[in-house]
Amino acid sequence: MEQFLKETTDLPLQQQIDKFNQWLHENPDHEYYRFIEEWRDTKQQIAAVNDQHQQATLLQHQLRYLAERDQQHQQHAQQFAERDRELAERRRELAQLHQKLAAISLKSLKKQYLALTDRTISGPHLSKSHKHAEVRQIDDLVDCLHHLERNWLDDQFWGTPYVPHEQFNSCHHESEVQGSVVYLLQTLIVALNLSDYIDIVQDITLAGSECDILLVYKPNKLPFAVIEVKKPCNSRANRRNLWHGVKQSNARKRQNVVAGQIFDSMSGIQLFGFPNLYGMITTGNHWRLVGTYSGEDPGDRDNFDEVLLTQIKEDTSSNETVAGVLKEFRETMDTGSSGCSDEDSPEQPSVVVRSKAGNRRKHEVANRFVWASKIVPSFEESMNEEEVIAQAKESGVQIVSLIVLFVVKGCQVLTEFLKNNGVSPLFPPSITVRPKMPCRILETNEHKFTFGSIIVDSLNLNEYKVEPLPKKLFVIKHLGIGNYGSCCLAISDKGESCCAIKFFHSARDRDIRAKEECSNWNKVYGRANVVPKCRVFEAAERYCLVMPYFRPILEVDRRKVLENGSIKKALEQFASSGFIHCNIKWCHLAFWKEDIVLLDLGMIEEEEDEGVRSIWCTQALEKLRKKLPLEKAEKAPKTQGTKRKHRDIRRKSA
Numbered sequence: 001m002e003q004f005l006k007e008t009t010d011l012p013l014q015q016q017i018d019k020f021n022q023w024l025h026e027n028p029d030h031e032y033y034r035f036i037e038e039w040r041d042t043k044q045q046i047a048a049v050n051d052q053h054q055q056a057t058l059l060q061h062q063l064r065y066l067a068e069r070d071q072q073h074q075q076h077a078q079q080f081a082e083r084d085r086e087l088a089e090r091r092r093e094l095a096q097l098h099q100k101l102a103a104i105s106l107k108s109l110k111k112q113y114l115a116l117t118d119r120t121i122s123g124p125h126l127s128k129s130h131k132h133a134e135v136r137q138i139d140d141l142v143d144c145l146h147h148l149e150r151n152w153l154d155d156q157f158w159g160t161p162y163v164p165h166e167q168f169n170s171c172h173h174e175s176e177v178q179g180s181v182v183y184l185l186q187t188l189i190v191a192l193n194l195s196d197y198i199d200i201v202q203d204i205t206l207a208g209s210e211c212d213i214l215l216v217y218k219p220n221k222l223p224f225a226v227i228e229v230k231k232p233c234n235s236r237a238n239r240r241n242l243w244h245g246v247k248q249s250n251a252r253k254r255q256n257v258v259a260g261q262i263f264d265s266m267s268g269i270q271l272f273g274f275p276n277l278y279g280m281i282t283t284g285n286h287w288r289l290v291g292t293y294s295g296e297d298p299g300d301r302d303n304f305d306e307v308l309l310t311q312i313k314e315d316t317s318s319n320e321t322v323a324g325v326l327k328e329f330r331e332t333m334d335t336g337s338s339g340c341s342d343e344d345s346p347e348q349p350s351v352v353v354r355s356k357a358g359n360r361r362k363h364e365v366a367n368r369f370v371w372a373s374k375i376v377p378s379f380e381e382s383m384n385e386e387e388v389i390a391q392a393k394e395s396g397v398q399i400v401s402l403i404v405l406f407v408v409k410g411c412q413v414l415t416e417f418l419k420n421n422g423v424s425p426l427f428p429p430s431i432t433v434r435p436k437m438p439c440r441i442l443e444t445n446e447h448k449f450t451f452g453s454i455i456v457d458s459l460n461l462n463e464y465k466v467e468p469l470p471k472k473l474f475v476i477k478h479l480g481i482g483n484y485g486s487c488c489l490a491i492s493d494k495g496e497s498c499c500a501i502k503f504f505h506s507a508r509d510r511d512i513r514a515k516e517e518c519s520n521w522n523k524v525y526g527r528a529n530v531v532p533k534c535r536v537f538e539a540a541e542r543y544c545l546v547m548p549y550f551r552p553i554l555e556v557d558r559r560k561v562l563e564n565g566s567i568k569k570a571l572e573q574f575a576s577s578g579f580i581h582c583n584i585k586w587c588h589l590a591f592w593k594e595d596i597v598l599l600d601l602g603m604i605e606e607e608e609d610e611g612v613r614s615i616w617c618t619q620a621l622e623k624l625r626k627k628l629p630l631e632k633a634e635k636a637p638k639t640q641g642t643k644r645k646h647r648d649i650r651r652k653s654a
């Protein structure tokens with residue numbers, strides 16, 4: 001346009017007009033197009049003016065105006081070009097940053113998994129203190145990993161920071177493998193957003209079995225899944241011995257002591273009351289998911305394989321199902337059993353103590369069996385070291401998926417366990433006392449919690465001796481979970497005295513809650529000596545509440561105790577202390593010896609007015625009456641589900 005102006009300024013007006021029209025005609029797509037309307041207006045104005053001089057001035061004016069706009073546009077265009085350059089530069093930087101982040105996130109494992117190289121001539125240590133366990137491989141199990149990866153492991157998951165340490169890639173000792181396994185496991189727990197609920201503990205002896213890695217429920221350190229770590233093998237023979245068992249000269253079958261070892265670890269954890277458990281065996285390069293089989297009858301195992309496979313396939317079939325499992329887990333952990341309404345809050349089992357001392361041998365010999373997935377990455381004995389390592393390097397996605405499956409299934413086991421208060425329909429509602437019980441050892445002023453085993457002859461559930469407070473308490477069973485805490489059964493050395501320990505969920509105010517509830521107990525029951533004194537116990541960075549073990553009232557007995565006046569007596573006894581209980585429900589009533597007492601004194605209120613306390617008694621009775629199980633005649637026709645539920649209840653109460 002500048003050029004055009006220069007060329008046309010000195011021409012006669014009509015020529016200037018013609019030239020400009022021609023220029024417009026030749027440049028139909030030019031950005032001035034939108035000024036053409038303006039130009040038309042100007043033309044009309046020019047036409048309307050008779051004086052040729054004025055016409056020329058108007059035209060010049062308009063052309064100059066357009067030239068200025070043109071200049072402005074050119075400047076803008078330059079600025080835009082500059083910005084484009086800057087943006088391209090930023091994009092380049094961003095891409096580089098993404099690349100760097102990918103290199104220090106789980107994404108790096110997609111490209112290359114950090115395979116471990118055994119730098120020594122020694123093979124893995126196969127413990128002689130464990131006996132053989134049979135392994136039953138469920139072939140199709142690893143197929144589920146594709147679903148898991150496709151449906152669940154999204155970009156956010158893979159973006160979790162993970163710096164593959166070169167130091168982890170050599171391994172002179174089993175502990176180095178363990179370091180790398182724990183590191184990966186920790187990252188995956190963070191990636192799954194579970195670090196608030198799960199802790200990893202290492203090298204713990206449970207019921208005489210040394211557990212390399214345990215997943216434990218954070219608030220009360222209840223173990224719920226286990227990993228057995230072995231050094232990678234540096235020869236074919238070693239690999240065969242590790243995964244398939246050692247062949248002794250005089251034996252017909254190979255003796256799989258590694259399977260035996262994880263079986264023993266899982267059996268140890270099971271004694272806390274789990275019906276079934278998941279575990280893993282790994283060398284860091286090879287991984288295998290394993291689990292226990294709760295059936296007694298080997299004939300049922302085929303059926304069991306099918307059921308397990310279908311269940312795992314269902315659980316991993318879609319994003320929603322996996323998300324559902326973890327959501328339920330988080331909710332159970334966050335709010336205790338608050339997901340359950342009062343009606344379906346899990347029934348507490350009566351605790352029957354059984355000693356298996358007599359048939360211990362039978363248990364050890366007959367049922368030493370684990371089911372197992374295929375080894376990941378796929379494992380062929382014929383492979384040499386280089387091939388094994390090369391294959392491991394390419395299997396990051398598969399390995400990560402298998403560990404995720406292990407964690408997710410572990411969470412599911414724990415959710416079920418806590419929701420059922422540790423009572424499985426498959427197991428009788430009892431504590432099985434074995435000569436050697438796994439336990440968590442609570443010690444005054446301990447800095448680190450420990451597991452151990454304890455020799456128990458029998459349990460005296462009504463014996464409660466906490467004056468003076470024992471230095472050590474041995475937690476042997478989970479009793480129940482609520483909104484604020486989870487309760488466990490603990491025993492003194494040898495089990496001659498028992499107590500219930502409430503571990504409060506919230507790290508923020510657990511000390512205050514423990515002290516407050518303890519003081520409530522002593523205020524309500526202390527004066528009349530109804531219940532022995534409760535105490536606060538300080539162990540491993542936290543306070544917990546120590547109280548007598550109260551025997552739960554079974555659902556089948558509830559009507560009886562309501563009608564024979566025992567509940568009324570308990571409520572009146574409570575009210576006579578000058579307090580009322582603000583959270584009345586059946587699971588908050590239990591036996592202390594022959595009397596019924598109210599438990600969970602986290603929410604009580606002082607009430608001076610006797611009349612108000614008496615109204616509270618009446619209302620509490622009414623509330624409990626409404627929650628009584630329906631009598632036979634009142635029952636609605638049963639669905640399949642309720643039939644099963646009632647059968648379970650009958651079995652529990654039998």
Ligand SMILES: Nc1ncnc2c1ncn2[C@@H]1O[C@H](COP(=O)(O)OP(=O)(O)OP(=O)(O)O)[C@@H](O)[C@H]1O
Nearest residue numbers: 479480481482483484485487500548549550587600
């Ligand atoms: N002293 C005890 N003896 C035996 N079992 C107990 C004892 N205290 C608590 N329990 C069991 O543990 C469960 C959880 O304890 P508790 O009700 O005190 O927790 P909470 O978090 O305060 O519960 P809520 O959500 O009902 O307020 C109880 O429902 C009961 O089954």
